[in-house]
Amino acid sequence: MRTFLSCALCLLVSSQVGFCSFWTASDEPDPEVKIEVLFKPEECTRKSKKGDLINAHYDGFLAEDGSQFYCSRTDKAGHPQWFVLGVGQIIRGLDVGMMDMCPGEKRKVTVPSELAFGEKGKGPVPPNATVVFEVEVLSVSRGPRSMEAFGHIDLDQDRSLTRDEVKEYLKLEYEKGGKPRDDPFYDKIIADIFRKSDFDRDGVISAKEYNIYDHDEL
Ligand SMILES: [Ca+2]
Numbered sequence: 468m469r470t471f472l473s474c475a476l477c478l479l480v481s482s483q484v485g486f487c488s489f490w491t492a493s494d495e496p497d498p499e500v501k502i503e504v505l506f507k508p509e510e511c512t513r514k515s516k517k518g519d520l521i522n523a524h525y526d527g528f529l530a531e532d533g534s535q536f537y538c539s540r541t542d543k544a545g546h547p548q549w550f551v552l553g554v555g556q557i558i559r560g561l562d563v564g565m566m567d568m569c570p571g572e573k574r575k576v577t578v579p580s581e582l583a584f585g586e587k588g589k590g591p592v593p594p595n596a597t598v599v600f601e602v603e604v605l606s607v608s609r610g611p612r613s614m615e616a617f618g619h620i621d622l623d624q625d626r627s628l629t630r631d632e633v634k635e636y637l638k639l640e641y642e643k644g645g646k647p648r649d650d651p652f653y654d655k656i657i658a659d660i661f662r663k664s665d666f667d668r669d670g671v672i673s674a675k676e677y678n679i680y681d682h683d684e685l
């Protein structure tokens with residue numbers, strides 16, 4: 468049975484391909500997603516692209532009456548959310564609407580229902596609702612999901628990733644970017660990655676689990 472807790476919803480329901488599965492319908496950017504840039508930092512170190520690991524806040528509103536149905540700043544203890552961009556971990560409209568964003572950038576993204584919660588709606592989102600997200604990207608880093616990256620992460624080359632292997636990889640990536648972080652920082656990302664990717668909960672991410680969305684990069 469599919470369980471969708473709230474609208475945090477699709478955004479966080481990466482392991483359940485179902486409600487979110489309409490993202491596979493097309494890989495073309497959809498002209499119906501409307502993007503307004505609210506703030507763009509002067510310096511842009513890296514622009515988000517498919518497969519990147521993103522850390523962001525997003526607030527969700529109904530276009531019809533402006534009522535708020537999700538707020539990442541107060542829900543989930545106010546932690547910004549981690550997700551991989553462009554692979555169906557978030558609603559299709561945001562996968563499209565959050566491309567090419569710089570760390571620090573803020574956007575207002577208006578998403579038609581067919582690229583959001585569809586004709587059924589979800590929780591507080593009624594059927595056929597256009598939704599508006601105000602998103603703020605906090606960090607953009609190279610995502611875990613390419614088989615090339617898998618090979619780099621898998622230090623002992625046994626075709627599965629342990630937490631230690633993932634941690635080593637993240638450390639290297641952040642050090643390369645000139646921003647080494649402390650252990651709790653990495654542990655939080657790793658917990659999130661394993662929650663979303665270790666489908667059989669055996670404590671390692673197999674090549675199949677790792678690459679479940681990325682058929683086009685095989
Ligand atoms: Ca390994």
Ligand SMILES: [Ca+2]
Nearest residue numbers: 665669671672
């Ligand atoms: Ca596993």
